Every structure is written in C-alpha cells, then in structure tokens.
Amino acid sequence: MELIVARNREDLVKARGGGEVALVPTMGALHEGHKALIRQARARADHVVVSIFVNPLQFSPDEDFSRYPRTFEADLDACRAEGVDVVFHPAVEAMYAPDRQVSVSAGRMGAVVEGAARPGHFDGVLTVVLKLFNVVQPDRAVFGQKDAQQLALIRRMVADLDLPIEILDVPTVREPDGLALSSRNRFLSDDDRRVALALSRALRAGVAELTPSRIRAAAREVLDAAGSDLDVDYLVLADPATFAEVDDSYEGMAVLAVAARVGTTRLIDNVSVTLTRA
Numbered sequence: 570m571e572l573i574v575a576r577n578r579e580d581l582v583k584a585r586g587g588g589e590v591a592l593v594p595t596m597g598a599l600h601e602g603h604k605a606l607i608r609q610a611r612a613r614a615d616h617v618v619v620s621i622f623v624n625p626l627q628f629s630p631d632e633d634f635s636r637y638p639r640t641f642e643a644d645l646d647a648c649r650a651e652g653v654d655v656v657f658h659p660a661v662e663a664m665y666a667p668d669r670q671v672s673v674s675a676g677r678m679g680a681v682v683e684g685a686a687r688p689g690h691f692d693g694v695l696t697v698v699l700k701l702f703n704v705v706q707p708d709r710a711v712f713g714q715k716d717a718q719q720l721a722l723i724r725r726m727v728a729d730l731d732l733p734i735e736i737l738d739v740p741t742v743r744e745p746d747g748l749a750l751s752s753r754n755r756f757l758s759d760d761d762r763r764v765a766l767a768l769s770r771a772l773r774a775g776v777a778e779l780t781p782s783r784i785r786a787a788a789r790e791v792l793d794a795a796g797s798d799l800d801v802d803y804l805v806l807a808d809p810a811t812f813a814e815v816d817d818s819y820e821g822m823a824v825l826a827v828a829a830r831v832g833t834t835r836l837i838d839n840v841s842v843t844l845t846r847a
C-alpha cells in the first residue's frame with residue numbers, strides 16, 4: 570500500500586479504510602521513540618495514522634517553535650518503512666482559524682510541574698490532541714511515557730470529556746547510555762550530550778532508593794554534581810495520575826520527573842518507581 574499524505578479533513582475521509590484506526594500524534598523529526606509508538610499502533614489496529622504537526626499553541630513566545638526540527642521527507646521515509654497508512658500533515662492555517670475562540674483547559678493538573686514551568690503549554694497540547702481526535706476519529710491513540718504528565722492529562726481529558734478513544738502508552742526509548750530519545754537531542758553538542766546524561770543518571774540513582782525523601786535526595790545529588798552547565802527546572806516525585814508531589818506516607822506507583830536546560834536545549838525525562846511503606 571502507498572503511504573497517503575493527508576493535508577485536511579477531506580483528504581483524511583477519503584483515505585480512511587474500513588477497520589479500526591490507531592492515531593500516533595507527533596511533531597515530526599521522527600526517531601526510534603516515535604517508531605515504538607507506531608509499532609504499538611500497528612499491533613493494535615488495522616490502519617495507522619501518524620500526525621506530524623508542530624503545534625504553535627503549545628509553545629510560548631520565548632520557546633523554540635520556529636527552531637523546532639522539521640524533517641518531513643525523512644519522516645515520510647520512516648513512516649513508509651514502518652508500514653504507516655496515512656500521514657496527516659496539516660498547515661497551521663488548516664488547524665486554526667484566525668477567529669477561533671474555544672480551547673481546552675488542562676485545569677489545575679495542567680498548572681503544576683511541567684505546566685508551572687511552561688504556562689499554557691498543556692492547554693495547547695490538549696486542544697490540538699482533541700482536534701486531532703475529532704478530525705482523524707481514531708479508535709485508539711498512542712502516546713509515550715516520556716511525556717508522563719502529558720499522558721496523564723490526555724487520560725484525564727478522555728475521562729472528563731467522555732471521548733470514545735482508548736489511550737495506549739509505550740515505555741521511553743533510550744540510547745544505550747540512558748539518554749531518552751528526543752527530537753531536540755540533535756541540538757546537543759558532544760559536550761552538551763555528556764552533561765545531558767545527568768538526567769537519566771539522576772533518575773537511576775533515585776529509583777535505587779526506597780523512600781520519597783531519599784529518592785529525591787539521591788537524584789538531586791547527581792544533578793548537583795553536573796555543575797552549572799545543567800540548569801535544572803524541576804525534580805519532582807509525583808503521583809502519576811495527578812502530578813501532585815508525594816510525601817513519605819505515599820504508597821504505590823510514583824513518577825520521578827526532571828526537566829533541565831543544557832545550553833539552549835530543554836530536556837525532560839522520568840521513570841516510574843513503586844513505593845511501599847517500610
């Protein structure tokens with residue numbers, strides 16, 4: 570089957586075959602992490618739609634919207650190789666009317682942790698994801714655990730707004746040395762890349778401990794040791810469903826999440842940790 574490139578809703582309606590559809594929303598610059606999502610989509614549906622859209626709504630004016638990597642031809646090759654049926658690649662103007670008024674609010678949970686560092690970011694994410702859901706009308710959609718708060722908010726949106734879509738998630742794909750794959754990694758110099766390894770190293774040091782305070786302390790120690798080349802935005806141990814910080818009385822799954830700038834590149838990473846009270 571030829572890969573179909575759809576630019577708008579009409580193209581998508583024409584391209585839609587019978588059977589179940591899985592959507593993989595991306596901003597392009599596809600890497601092995603995206604491919605893992607595509608493989609999960611293929612395994613769980615008859616047709617796979619990959620959207621490639623750098624969403625201006627989720628970038629604040631001081632962020633890297635114009636600099637964000639755009640590698641559309643290579644992305645199409647990757648989608649062909651992975652057996653994707655349709656790539657949905659709308660123009661910004663096709664997604665957002667100049668007079669649009671209504672958008673999704675991510676609520677309180679969208680204003681903590683990553684949302685506190687990037688005000689409005691999750692409103693932009695949820696608005697574009699809901700629009701993609703409405704245009705593509707998938708049965709399932711696949712997201713990465715790499716963006717753990719985003720994943721939790723999408724599950725919350727599906728529950729709160731009764732969206733008839735099953736959300737699937739995929740573990741974070743990493744380089745052999747631990748660095749989480751990201752489209753932004755291409756901006757890292759060799760020196761930056763070495764500094765960036767402190768993120769995954771800190772998370773590993775954290776999960777080796779047993780209590781929230783020791784987990785935070787062990788991870789923080791690794792981040793501090795990276796010195797001033799690593800500009801840490803946050804390190805949190807949070808409830809994965811709400812992103813509220815947990816204390817030493819918490820039991821169950823938690824997420825240890827970090828965000829930091831290396832040079833001009835902002836990176837995020839997280840791992841899950843199971844807490845049992847001693």
Ligand code: AMP
Nearest residue numbers: 595596597602712713715716741742750
């Ligand atoms: P992005 O193109 O960065 O917006 O990411 C598109 C989707 O790919 C999101 O659901 C991300 O969580 C997911 N993703 C990004 N990087 C990775 C990774 N290293 N491993 C697994 N999923 C990822």
